[in-house]
Amino acid sequence: MDDPYETLGVKRDASADEIRSAYRKLAKLHHPDLNPGKKEAEDRFKSISAAYDLLSDKDKRARFDRGEIDASGAEKPPERSFYRDFGDAPGGGKYRAGAGFDPDDLSSIFGQAFGGRAGGFTSREFNMRGGDARYALRVSFLDAANGAKRRITLPDGNALDVTIPAGVQPGQILRLSGKGMPGFGDGPPGDALIEIDVEPHAYFRREGRDIHLELPVTLQEAVLGAKVEVPTIGGAVSLKIPPNSTGGAKLRLKGKGVAGGDQYVELKIALPTDSEPELESFLKTWTPHHAFNPRKHMGGK
Template identity: 45%
Template sequence: MSFTQQMQDLYKVLGTTKTASDAEIKSAYRTLAKKYHPDLNPDDKEIELKFKEISQAYNILGDAKKKQQYDRGEIDATGQQQNPFHSGYTQRGNPRGPTSGGGPGGGFDFGQEMDIGDIFSDLFGGRRQGAGGGPGGRAGGGVPKRKGSDVKYECTVNFVEAAAGAKKRINLADGKTLNITIPPGTNDKQVLRLKGQGLPGKGGALNGDANIEIRIEEHPMFTRKGYNVHLDLPITLLEAVEGTTLTVPTVTGKVKVRIPADSNTGTILRLKGKGIDDIKGHNRGDQLIRLQVTLPEETDKELRDFLRGWSKSTSYDPRKDTGLFD
């Protein structure tokens, strides 16, 4: 089957069907990319062509919007808008697109990389560097000089590591490791860009970059709002009435906090400078502690009897001044 014929059905290119889920499409692409990537099959034109087909198919089917347009027939297999008066291919049989033309190399340009760095990050952590380029931007073997593609990685850190900063190590698919610094105050889904840590360039060109997307795990106690850290602190009825001193966690370690007497649920205590550094390191947020008066799961008869007796001698009504229950 020719390249043009294959590209008429992108699902067949990836070996899937129209009913395949996003995860199944991604898995199919991952498997084929491992098998047909040109860096693993140097100087094999058929393999390179096959990889172009696979990449173009995933460029459309791996993008939810493009996939819907393709399924509805609004775009063709090259991503071009369908025109009722023209086919999706040139007279030379090359898919229409920004790089199609009448000269050699028309059709797909392998240098026009799609946004599939998240897949490549699982496959490659940097391969052999292309030979040095000579005059005209080509290597000795006639390889076009072309910058390497960027790759995308994910690095998961916990709440405290993102707040206070940390050193992390990413394990690459080829066995190498990449050491990165998580700056204090890093946000969820923030991207760190590492120059030259992507796929190798061709013909002596520069390597691509590595884009590290930071994912922050939820914390069982802390939540973040801006550069402030919020913490709900359970206290007993006695601690609320008499006051006490408790040790509480912060993103930089444990500290002692004085709980005032007659504290109530919802009372906010502020720890200045115990929050999160801004990304530039100029300011630091606070930690806000909200007290929660908490009874035991089961109260005993002695406590209930005491409260019944105490309530008879007081006019205490927590709803009286709210104006909501009159």
């Protein structure tokens, strides 16, 4: 099996963030959903997922670096013949040349060969939990905000249904218990770890549980006030714009954010792109009753 560091294209001293970044780039490039019918991409995606599964686990990575497990996560026996450990140890006379072989000590021998895991491996069986399988799932802004159900096509052609909770954040990991790699022997399967990537929205922006939106309004609506329709993550609602509202003013829609948060609407005054002769004529002769300098805070006169 390929070296996981080489598979992800990172150095052996790479940080956890560097490993995560390399995995995400490769996973997006080789994901089966983006390469339908391409066996090479499917195999590459499997290798990338297996490599990240090992290197993203601090303990597994350390054991791999020490040579205790191989790239697949399987145990590696010590380099020297393990029976010598028993023969050379005090009281190890059973394993001297010509000595009888005692079947009762088989479990001890196998335990020594496989890292001393008591009860993990016997002469009759080897039980081990399956590895975790990692996948990347890109969802829309609204699905992340409101929650949804999506299906992932796995490298082997099977499908995995994923419930996206409302308010999920970019980079958040969803764990699906028992949906990972199959175990060995009677060992349980691993888990499926789904890393969420959220697409940006055309006009919504999220900060924590709050949603922010820039809303264009006409000069007439800003000066005279109006009721306008405003989009929210749950659908359009009516918003009252107070008279004499200025550009940059923020209005709050309580409870219209993510999971009980609020939505903040910032007004942006939009002027007509075509010529408006009546408006131009009025402004040429209009004198405000109250002098107003919008640049006063900048030192203007």
